Amino acid sequence: MDKVRIGVVGIGNMGSAHAKYLAAGDVPNAELTAVCDINPKRLEWARDNLGEHIKLFENAEAMFESKAVDAVIIATPHYDHPPLAISAFKRGLHVLIEKPAGVYTKQVREMNEVAEKSGKVFGIMYNQRTNPVYQKLRDLVKSGELGEIKRINWIITNWYRSQSYYDSGGWRATWAGEGGGVLINQCPHNLDLWQWICGMPRRVRAFCHYGKYHDIEVEDDVTAYMEYENGATGVFITTTGEAPGTNRFEIAGDRGKIVVEEGKLTFWRLRVSERQFNREYKGGFGSPECWKCEIPVHGVETAHRGITTNWVNAILKGTPLLAPGVEGIYGLTISNAMHLSSWLDDWVEIPFDEDLFYQKLKERIDSSKFKKDKKEDKILDVEGTY
Structure with missing residues (x-):
């Protein structure tokens, strides 16, 4: 062929x-x-x-x-x-x-x-994943240039959507039609990049607000806290109800921090790792020498x-x-864990009980405003298409 x-x-x-x-x-x-x-x-x-x-x-x-x-x-x-x-x-x-x-x-x-x-x-x-900024960020993390990850923060609130957007199709922002809100519709890319660059968290505690800013049945505002095996923590904040929004991805490690914002990648690089400095420095107040590095990024997003x-x-x-x-399951696992944590009002360990998640989801599907077309068993969008 x-x-x-x-x-x-x-x-x-x-x-x-x-x-x-x-x-x-x-x-x-x-x-x-x-x-x-x-x-x-x-x-x-x-x-x-x-x-x-x-x-x-x-x-x-x-x-x-x-x-x-x-x-x-x-x-x-x-x-x-x-x-x-x-x-x-x-x-x-x-x-x-x-x-x-x-x-x-x-x-x-x-x-x-x-x-x-x-x-x-x-x-x-x-x-x-074709964006050279995120490819370079992943390289810096995976190569050890940043050292062991300590903290991850992503404020991704530039997903603003008006009520008319949600009103444009009966399936939009419903449990039966989409299976969720901002987490399942707007944020799959962000959650994929999160795990692609930083790995999978060990457990999640999330607070999802349903129809906080819109007349919808699914989440349009989320704040989630994550913990990793090595003790690293992460906070993921997203919404479709803020304007203007922010897109700032920050990863702090033993050898500094990296920030991605407005298409630029900035590395505040420590000359000596923080853990080494902490062990060896005897001067009381003080901090490791830090260099602000504008990381060159080559290529174009295809x-x-x-x-x-x-x-x-x-x-x-x-x-x-x-x-x-097959890697699509990873970001979805984080998304599902956030939903389940919100529904249970508790921590959710990863991997979680997939049968319990489906049970809770099914309860919401059954009471959803939107129902699948039983005859065709397909969901129609605003143009009546797949």
């Missing part, structure tokens, strides 16, 4: 964006050959905008069985990611899913197991096209994945 034939499942906002850059030939050695959507209007859009040669399907199963594709990008609502991915793997297709991996880890774990048995290339659209290109190269050439699909 010298070219990957790709089908896109769900051509709403994100799916149509993927379809357009594939149709434009922006991903080398990839060809858009099919799209699928349950909404006839979106299929009409595809016919008018993607070319007459693109095969159109009314349901995913028909596309998977058609032999028209070698691989699929799944850009449907959250709950549908795992079942559609599983179905694709069972038909011998490579899979790239949109974030989040799913809504609850038990569902995602099943998807990961099927993916690993399939032998197919499985990616997730964690496009912020975003969604970059992840898709990397996935295609993995299929054709065996190139290592920047965002393996």
Whole structure:
């Protein structure tokens, strides 16, 4: 195979964006050959905008069985990611899913197991991993340049959303439609970067406020505290109800601190580690010599096209994945732990009881304002599409 034939499942906002850059030939050695959507209007859009040669399907199963594709990008609502991915793997297709991996880890774990048995290339659209700022930050942490991590803080409150945004679709900001609020919709990238750079916490205590700033049933304001095996702590603050918002990611270690803000990476580097200074210094008041270093960052963020290109190269050439699909469970684990902590009003250890989480989630789904279409068993967005 010298070219990957790709089908896109769900051509709403994100799916149509993927379809357009594939149709434009922006991903080398990839060809858009099919799209699928349950909404006839979106299929009409595809016919008018993607070319007459693109095969159109009314349901995913028909596309998977058609032999028209070698691989699929799944850009449907959250709950549908795992079942559609599983179905694709069972038909011998490579899979790239949109974030989040799913809504609850038990569902995602099943998807990961099927993916690993399939032998197919499985990616997730964690496009912020292509950002050279976060790549450099990860390098500084993983290489030991920062020393052992002591504290992590991320204030990520520039996710402002108006009430009209939530009112634009009945599924938005509901337990049955999305499975959560800011944590599951806006923050999957942030929580993925958190664990990708700093690792997984040992336990979580979170305070989620539901409908604090909007007329919605899910969380729109979260403050969470995390603890790590080595004693490091972390605080994650997010909301869709503040304007102007802040995006400041700070990691403190034994050899200084690194701050990412406004696209810049600044390293306050200690000449001697704090722990060594603490042991050896005898002068009472004092602190280690510190250098403020503006860290050079090279390259450009390739975003969604970059992840898709990397996935295609993995299929054709065996190139290592920047965002393996099986890693989608990690950020979701933190998100689920935050929700469960809030629901139980208590600490949650990681790993947590996945059956208990699903039980608590199901209670909220059952009382949700939005219900799935039982006939189609699909969730419709504002345009009536996947």
